[in-house]
Amino acid sequence: MASISEGLRSIEDTQNTISGDFVKKDKYDLSLVLRKGEFSIIRLCQDKNKTERIIKFVDEESYKAEMELTEHHIKTIRSMFDYEEDIKKFNRFNNIIDHGYLEGTKSLCIVYEKLGENLNEIRIKYKECKMDKFDALVILHDSLSIINYLHSIGYVHRSIKPSTFCHRYNSKISKDYRPIVMTNFETCCKIVDKKESKFCPKRITSFGGKNIKYCSISQHEKEKIYFPSDDIESWFYIGVLLFEGTLPWFKEKTNKDKDIINGKKKLRNTEDEIYYDKTPDFFRNYCDYFTKGSEEIDCSVICHEMMQMIHKFSRCKVSRTDLYTDERSYIP
Missing domain, CATH: 1.10.510.10 (Transferase(Phosphotransferase) domain 1)
Structure with a gap:
């Protein structure tokens, strides 16, 4: 059976909510601040395999809104295919790798795949x-x-x-x-x-x-x-x-x-x-x-x-x- 893509697993399988899930503080090494906006602060980071990711810190309202959108989006894609299908290639939204409160802080964050050129x-x-x-x-x-x-x-x-x-x-x-x-x-x-x-x-x-x-x-x-x-x-x-x-x-x-x-x-x-x-x-x-x-x-x-x-x-x-x-x- 083909596995669900890494970018979708955190939402689809664990169903994280804003009430109790955490991102381990030592899981990612934070580096450059890429952008500060009205709703978020976006930084470059690396996981333990030295793979570059994007981490976004958001307020509770923005976090909840994006999680609801993402869950609805994934259910929509999943309804089109057999469960065994790897749907990553059909996902045209930035894949989420991890999300929740950053451990030991009150900061909500979402970790994404790092994309190419805009x-x-x-x-x-x-x-x-x-x-x-x-x-x-x-x-x-x-x-x-x-x-x-x-x-x-x-x-x-x-x-x-x-x-x-x-x-x-x-x-x-x-x-x-x-x-x-x-x-x-x-x-x-x-x-x-x-x-x-x-x-x-x-x-x-x-x-x-x-x-x-x-x-x-x-x-x-x-x-x-x-x-x-x-x-x-x-x-x-x-x-x-x-x-x-x-x-x-x-x-x-x-x-x-x-x-x-x-x-x-x-x-x-x-x-x-x-x-x-x-x-x-x-x-x-x-x-x-x-x-x-x-x-x-x-x-x-x-x-x-x-x-x-x-x-x-x-x-x-x-x-x-x-x-x-x-x-x-x-x-x-």
């Missing part, structure tokens, strides 16, 4: 940071499919940005295809509508520090309810970044809400060649979805169109050394 680290390898259209489309289709799945199980991410998506390194997988994995789930919450929001915890309607560079225009307002369409709008800005190598508000080097909002509004003028150069016309038109004010967007339509374009590009004669380098040219 989308920012991938794109800067290209000339002028502008990704090849085919490569960008493959990544954008993959990442949108994961976002759509997250929505289908009842959650929004609320912090979609290039660092939300990373490659999962696997020596057994061809370099021509590295699966994209979603991470940074400490910001996630359940999907609610406007009527439900007044009965929900403040965490759902108040987000504090925003994902200002990539959040939807509506999310620049204080205490706005977060809808699935907001995640998709953030994904759209990532797409423009991959194609163009920059965004209008990056060029202006500003962190002011007003300037960033104006930049995002300018992208809605899809014929403006000042801001658009390499972004395909069909992709530019996705911004029409955001001007309708819908709480949800039918991602299946977008995914289908993107897959058609991927097939179109893949029929070209290609000379390349690696899918994710700029050493690629199309021969019509």
